[in-house]
Amino acid sequence: MSQSAQRIVNNPKFQELVAKRSAFAWTLSIAMLVIYFGFILLVAFGKSFLGTPIGSGVTTWGIPVGVFTIVSAFILTGIYVHRANGEFDELNRQILEESK
């Protein structure tokens, strides 16, 4: 292993970055899986709920639930990118700086 790499391993900030980022990425991945497979199971087993009209109109609960699933994918990526661009990139920059 190169000297820089050795310094990185020994830097507590690296452990901090990896721990925080991995926990965050896996949490968001699981959130997406739960939302998506929840939607699929609802389609398979909860047809009557999805087909119930909201109020007195013809729009059913299925429409907002489906649109929510699509929008949630975008929002989850947004949440990740926001934190990664700020906190994680700054920590990463410091780690690389200190490894020189």
Next chain:
Amino acid sequence: MRATTRFAAPVAAAAAAAGALVPTTVLADAIGGAVQKQATNWSAILMFMAFVLFTLGITYWAARRTKSAKDFYAAGGGITGFQNGLAIAGDYMSAASFLGIAGLVYASGFDGLIYSVGWLVGWPIVLFLVAERLRNLGKYTFADVASYRFQQTPIRSLSACGSLATVTFYLIAQMVGAGKLIQLLFGLDYMVAVIIVGVLMIGYVTFGGMLATTWVQIIKAVMLLSGASFMAFMILAKFGFSPEAMFKAAVEAHPKGLAIMSPGALVTDPISAISLGMALMFGTAGLPHILMRFFTVADAKEARKSVFYATGFIGYFYILTFIIGFGAILMILAPDATGAYPFLTAAPAAGAKAVIANVIGGTNMAAIHTAHAVGGDLFYGFISAVAFATILAVVAGLTLAGASAVSHDLYASVFAKGRANEADEIRVSKITTVVIGILSIVLGIAFENQNVAFMVGLAFVIAASANFPILLMSMFWGKMTTRGAVLGGGLGLISAIVLLVLGPTVWKAVLGNPAAIFPYDNPGLFSITLSFVGIWFFSITDNSAQAQKERKDFEAQYIRSQTGLGAEGASAH
């Protein structure tokens, strides 16, 4: 009626082929019959020619800037996150997603939404687990990452097989779909259409490399998004931008009535649903032409941003297709201002509702008719040209990924053992592009009357079962060894193909056997699991000296994947 079904089949197949947005079950026997050539559509042809001239201009510009291997494979690493996001979205939003999903919504309403969702949710996973690490570790192909600390020959060979299998099946489906769609929209001969697509694609890729391919993709994505936005806007405007008013009118016009507002019969068996969901989700993260895009940006940060933009564009596009599908119900199944039904082969009897299947050209023409209804002849021509451009762009991206697997993985790493010089590698890549181009024309013609709808499903399952597990495990699991990767990935590849062939889509629908040996349409759940378990088992039981070394090397790889230390930068110019 006879003519209608004959139209419906090829467009459905084209839709399935080009973007894989409709399940293979729905389209199992969709691609059978011959297509009736339409009257030559001059406004569409002129607009398409304008697109071709413009993109050839870009190719000329790109060719002058494409000198090194990095330029050829990765556009010099100088694409921005936003541009790459558009290009990724372009790779993903095909003529098919547009025509297929809108057609599905037109025919069954809510069910169309279920499929759009499945195609989108793989993207966040790509962002959270793959994109940044891939960018930090790799150079031109995902095999760079998968083979990072392992023996090059076996892993590169397997990854190249996985890539080429994915690309080939996808490409055949695209070419057949292209031929039939273009025949229908432009009134050109099937063979002429296939040859045009093949020749233009060879031109873009050999001369302009990744830079031209990326810009062709970006332009097409912008055209498709603008066209679809305009249509959705015009539809909503008719109802004072009230979705409730639009749904209400659709429920009144549609023969299925209120049923279009709730899930129908498309998803019934949870195992099939989960299996399809897994193949879509993880297949997205294993498509070689998509993974290659992450090397076109400067660093991990731009890679991350590109997925964010791509997810936004793709999600927005799926919401648009949903609105367009409902618009189609209103434009096609309800009478126009004069009381006529211009897009139906037969107007309904007084007091009766219109018949869904009576739409001219079949249900997958729904979006095209809607374009005609909201935008007139010129816009109809524009949307037809966009559909052609879309296929062309997707095919170019696939070909480049296939050529890279041959030149960068097989030629440079396996055959020349890393001793090939850059100029030779690029030459091999260009020769391969020409070969793939000619081969896809030949295969496109050979498969004209075959059922190829299952091939897109096959491409996704292979990507999810062979490429994705090796890639993910190599980045996350320090105990993986060459043996585990090769045997596990190989198991995934073989089981995906075998189970799909034994399943209802091929065994019953294509080969004509009375009953399928394997009960599920999509083997994803089983082949993906088998691949992961195989990698785990054959790695932990591997105690060779080579395996010990590979485990020891994980730490250096891990540091680079996490921090980008020593990662490929953008090229100087």
